[in-house]
Amino acid sequence: MAHHVRRRTAAALAVICATSLAAAPAAAADGPDAAALMAAVEDHCGENGCHDILPPGQNGNATLVDILGNQLFGTRPAHSSDQLDMYDDLLHDYQGLDDAGLDSYFMDASFGVAEGDVGREYSPRDDVSIIRDDSYGVPHIYGETREGTMFGAGYAVAEDRLFLMDVLRNLGRGELTPFAGGAEGNRSFEQMLWSTAPYTEEDKQAQIDRVAASGERGAQALADVDAYIEGINAYIDASQERNDYPGEYVLTGHKNAVTQEGEIEHFKPTDIVGIASMVGALFGGGGGGEVQSAVIKLAFQNQYGEEKGAELWQAWRMENDPEATVTVDGDFPYSGTPEDPVGQVLPDEGSVEPYDIVHDEQGSAGGDGSAQAAASQQSTAEGDEQVSDLPEEDRADLEAKAEEGDLEAAEGIFNEGVLPADLAEPRGMSNALLVSGEHTASGHPVAVMGPQTGYFSPQLLMVQELQGPGISARGASFPGTSFYVQMGRGTDYAWSATSAGQDITDTFAVDLCEPDGSDPDTSSRGYIAQDGSCTGFEELTVENAWEPTVADQTPAGSYRLTALRSEFGLVESFATVDGDPVAFVQRRSTYMREVDSIIGFQKFNEPETITSAEEFQKAAGDIGYAFNWHYADAEEIAFMNSGANPVRAEGTDPNLPIAAGSEAGWQGWNPEDNGADYTPLEQHPNTVGQDYLVNWNNKVGRGYTAGWGSGSVHRGDLLDGRVSALIEEGHDFTKSSLTRVMMEAGHTDLRGEQVLPVLLRALEDADTSDPQVAEAVAALTAWEEAGAPRREAARGDGSYQHAEAIRIMDAWWPLLVSAQFQPGLGEGLYTELTRAVQVDETPFGDGGHKGSAYQYGWWSYVDKDLRSVLGEEVEGPLGEQYCGAGDAEECRTLLVDTLADAAATPAEEIYPGGDQVAADTVVHQPLGGINMWPIAWQNRPTYQQVVEFEGGRG
Incomplete structure (x- = not known):
């Protein structure tokens, strides 16, 4: 204080x-x-x-x-x-x-x-x-x-x-x-x-x-x-x-x-x-990013040739990886890449120009935030003085x-x-753990769940x-x-809900034009409408100006925000396709339909409507946002994925831009209110009565939408592995034992639990005679055997158990990823891929203090490539071997060299101030005038329920 x-x-x-x-x-x-x-x-x-x-x-x-x-x-x-x-x-x-x-x-x-x-x-x-x-x-x-x-x-x-x-x-x-x-x-x-x-x-x-x-x-x-x-x-x-x-x-x-x-x-x-x-x-969107995906595909083709590049792009995309953990049993194909795409569009290389909605900006970005930063760390007091x-x-x-x-x-x-x-x-930070009554001490389902x-x-x-x-x-x-x-x-x-993120957003390429018939270019602000006319983009503009205030002393400034809207969607960028200028516009199925989901939430609150798991699923079907809904009563657990999933015409590739004038696109689409035909409820991932359900924003079902890097290693494995193992052992869950599972996963380093074992296997036959490397391997081995925790031995200790191993892993991971993949991918392609999937997401990364970690990273890429190079079985491989150019001995040498560099990296170069625990701590950022004290890092929902019903209405 x-x-x-x-x-x-x-x-x-x-x-x-x-x-x-x-x-x-x-x-x-x-x-x-x-x-x-x-x-x-x-x-x-x-x-x-x-x-x-x-x-x-x-x-x-x-x-x-x-x-x-x-x-x-x-x-x-x-x-x-x-x-x-x-x-x-x-x-x-x-x-x-x-x-x-x-x-x-x-x-x-x-x-x-x-x-x-x-x-x-x-x-x-x-x-x-x-x-x-x-x-x-x-x-x-x-x-x-x-x-x-x-x-x-x-x-x-x-x-x-x-x-x-x-x-x-x-x-x-x-x-x-x-x-x-x-x-x-x-x-x-x-x-x-x-x-x-x-x-x-x-x-x-x-x-x-x-x-x-x-x-x-x-x-x-x-x-x-x-x-x-x-x-x-x-x-x-x-x-x-x-x-x-x-x-x-x-x-x-x-x-x-x-x-x-x-x-x-x-x-x-x-x-x-x-x-x-x-x-x-x-929290309820999903999809988009098709232009970025197209740029990455072009980069693959430049690096490997058109045919091989397209194959590798598909492997790295991991839209339906066979090794990915899923929440719901069964196949639910949606938004996959078609065998014979129609209306598919790729921009010319280097032609994409992102559209900036900010115009006529004046003024500076303001203070350095020192007052707020100091205030948020101000107090370590407990209670409500x-x-x-x-x-x-x-x-x-x-x-x-x-x-x-x-x-x-x-x-x-x-x-x-x-x-x-x-x-x-x-x-993408919420999680849910639900276990059916067959595996609980009471015979009634138990749930620990919440949004982050x-x-x-x-x-x-x-x-x-x-x-x-x-x-x-x-x-x-x-x-x-x-x-x-x-x-x-x-x-x-x-x-409860977790963000699902399935593909409810597509990108369309609309041809640009000039009203006077002259040749257009990417600066043109007219487009070819459905009726064939040259129509100007609608400008949605707000004029904003601000003055310094007591709370925000940013110097006075002003700017104009102008979004460009076409009947096909909102402009994201401009480019050329085969030399012709286009605008890439995004269309989200819930745009102009934000209010529609009110009906589903209304039903959730009505006991006379929610009389069973099936009725809950029907209610969830009235929600247009992309969420995974988890349900428990005294008899059953259930799951329902919600979202206004547009029905796409046969041959439409939702992973790349779509030509607006082609036969590809959304069936039944009405540009007046953005309505369309949507996939029926039964085609969304759903289940009633499954043994258990876990979700940490992971892939929800086979064949269903998944983002880049959703493969063999995902944060959801931290939950799924623990719950499934306990069920296999015959454990009878209680509310507290399921809470313990959640909390153990909530302080576990995903890399340490899921990827470090294969790294250590690779190092078994490597030359680790250097004392610093040998000590690093010993520390990492002990940490992995302990379950890879990021946790103090006791509250307020000021240092983590296995602090040295954690420091080494935090330094090693980015060095490892770069050395493993950049030589084979090439600098350009590697850089584009890191824009689609960040290399690492640690508790302290990107400014830290936000709690959630390990949702996005190259975990699956590292894991699959190392197993492939070591000759282990890999389903859904990357298509090429990258570590050491596929040579196991060269790969081991690469691992040893990068590990040596990591072991020699001081904490001051990794963590702000060199303090590992302080760098990870969760800080409640002020959305008002009251600050809070920091708490220990935990990967956990912010609102969380622990529930078990003894009976019901019959």
């Missing part, structure tokens, strides 16, 4: 101004009897049957006094960090975990609030009551009417995430920088979303109107949204009247702390569409600073952006319970779309 927090004195504490209250009173109303409504709710979790957790804490709102207190004294609002140590503790304690101990590491996720645990009970209007439990501040919302329930959900989410929601809606408008400042993180994220989901207000409203008119469910869903927005806006009005609104509005210049001038804008339905599009783009815990003189000082507008303590807290740049990276949405303060998700007519659920939702629980539990069932 920057300042020592002095404990509460024995004297009674004076109450400071309303702006510092951790739990402000709700609007007064005579609500329904929450206790009676709670008693009527049916719950089949049984004793200790349902748990969940979402660090750092439920409360994501902070007043100006709270923020100043955090910056000056390290205090935090109540319930903003009380789940953080629980989450971290499991890593250190899991080996002794039993079912009775789950309460120490997870919240009780039963419905209702236990007697004696009621923190606040209030009614923002007369047909809904909200109870916040005293333990963690989770809102339990009980509505007498459906409308009241949704209103309560809106009021509660605004209490917990108002400023974050405002950030997200402005992001959805493409206007984050004028709202929150011009920092690099804000601009990067703003540009990413505007390039993938640029919408006018009319576009958003058209989606709403279409779904509302689609039938009874659509009309109900939009009525739910309207009531939800009313609740949000009611809280906005009440908080401004009380002057206890989030302090970030002052720090970003939207409210004046002294005069209280300025208004927080009310939400409207189109804002919800914008937030949904952000969620879909980050609040402003009210400070001595009276300190509290009075904070109050005076807020009243006088003395905000120096909060200067620069958003210098890196209120949304960090790496949040815009593709997400990154580590932020406040968290991107929030937890709530919704109880009202037709609705009964508890779990996590994205703020701004939390009118339904998106992942959680119902009366006698639970569900």
Whole structure:
């Protein structure tokens, strides 16, 4: 801590101004009897049957006094960090975990609030009551009417995430920088979303109107949204009247702390569409990248010749690798490369010009983020020391600073952006472990599962319970779309999701033209439309300007964001094909259809609809986003892959660009609303009653979409190998034993467990007489035999077990990959492949501190090539042998040489500051004004459930 927090004195504490209250009173109303409504709710979790957790804490709102207190004294609002140590503790304690101990590491996720645990009970209007439990501040919302329930959900989410929601809606408008400042993180994220989901207000409203008119469910869903927005806006009005609104509005210049001038804008339905599009783009998309794939194919053909190059490109693509671990048994062919492609397009070599949506940029990227970086490491305190815990003189000082507008303590807290740049990276971090009752001690299925949405303060998700007519659920939702629980539990069932990433995005090549008939080139901004006319691209433009604020001191600047839209899709790049200019445009099946998925989520929350695993699968089929859905009740486990998978015309190659004017493409496609024919539910990977299900964003089924490098080694192997081995041994799983499996995999180095064994086999016959090499081999061998952990022996040790082996592996891997493959591939092809699949993804890589690791890397390439060179059996080989040009002795020499270099690499050249443990630590990046302390590295979902139902509704 920057300042020592002095404990509460024995004297009674004076109450400071309303702006510092951790739990402000709700609007007064005579609500329904929450206790009676709670008693009527049916719950089949049984004793200790349902748990969940979402660090750092439920409360994501902070007043100006709270923020100043955090910056000056390290205090935090109540319930903003009380789940953080629980989450971290499991890593250190899991080996002794039993079912009775789950309460120490997870919240009780039963419905209702236990007697004696009621923190606040209030009614923002007369047909809904909200109870916040005293333990963690989770809102339990009980509505007498459906409308009241949704209103309560809106009021509660605004209490917990108002400023974050405002950030997200402005992001959805493409206007984050004028709202929150011009920092690099804000601009990067703003540009990413505007390039993938640029919408006018009319576009958003058209989606709403279409779904509302689609039938009874659509009309109900939009009525739910309207009531939800009313609740949000009611809280906005009440908080401004009380002057206890989030302090970030002052720090970003939207409210004046002294005069209280300025208004927080009310939400409207189109804002919800914008937030949904952000969620879909980050977590529910899939496909795309066809231009990059084409460039790589050309590079293969340049290196090996046309025929051989095409074969090797296909081998490295690994779209259906026979050695890949899959989640679901059976074949589910989709989006594979056809034998006789039609309409396939390759750009001319070197002709691709990426389209930059940024125009007329001015101003600098802003500060170096030092204030935020320092703040995020500020405190290692545990618990929820609040402003009210400070001595009276300190509290009075904070109050005076807020009243006088003395905000120096909060200067620069958003210098890196209120949304960090790496949040815009593709997400693939969630996992799920489900075991059928046949292999559990109780005879009922057990599930440990959750999404990994990154580590932020406040968290991107929030937890709530919704109880009202037709609705009964508890779990996590994205703020701004939390009118339904998106992942959680119902009366006698639970569900969760991982990002699937199957191919719902294609790239089309459209011919460019000039309206006057002159010869076009890649600077032309007209294209040949379906009717044969030369049509100008539609320009979707936002003009953004920003000024320095207290929180973001980036110098003033401005720019224009302009996305180009054709009837075929959004422009990604320009190029020539056989000398003729084209635009490559991307078409995502959920573009202009962001609202459609609302129906599936609506059903998930309805016990009368979800009466079996099969009914859950049908509901998941109404979700257009690409997700893997996992389900458990008292009798069955099930899996369903969702997504609006377009039916492609025969011969269409979805892995490369498609000629827009050809017979290839999407069947039944309507350019007016981007509708198309979609593959039926049964063709998506699905199962009911499989022995076990594990998924860590790995390939879900044979023949189904897989990304580059999805082969013999994947992070999912860390889960699959452990669960399958225990089943083979006859282990009867419990909630705690399955949690232990998850946690063990969550601190394991994938390279050390899955690839190091073949490296060590190769070194057995190598000359390792050099003492430094011999010591390195011994250290790596001991680490591999211990299970390749990245974990301290005890919390706070400051160094990893097997620290030397980990240092060597971290240094060795990039040296090894380059030496193994670059000579054979050639520098150009090798570089292009590293753009498709990064070489390594360690906990500390790319700035580190993000938790998730080992999703993307060259694990399979290294593994397959080494086994091939050593003469071991390889299914789906790479087509060529690369290590030592295929000579086993030369390969061993290469391994020894690179290992020697790695062993000689000091820690200071690998880790920032040379501190291995500190480099790996997870840091919750601020999405508001409250910072958290770092926790130990763990590869684990951020929201996580542990569930086992004892029975059901029959």
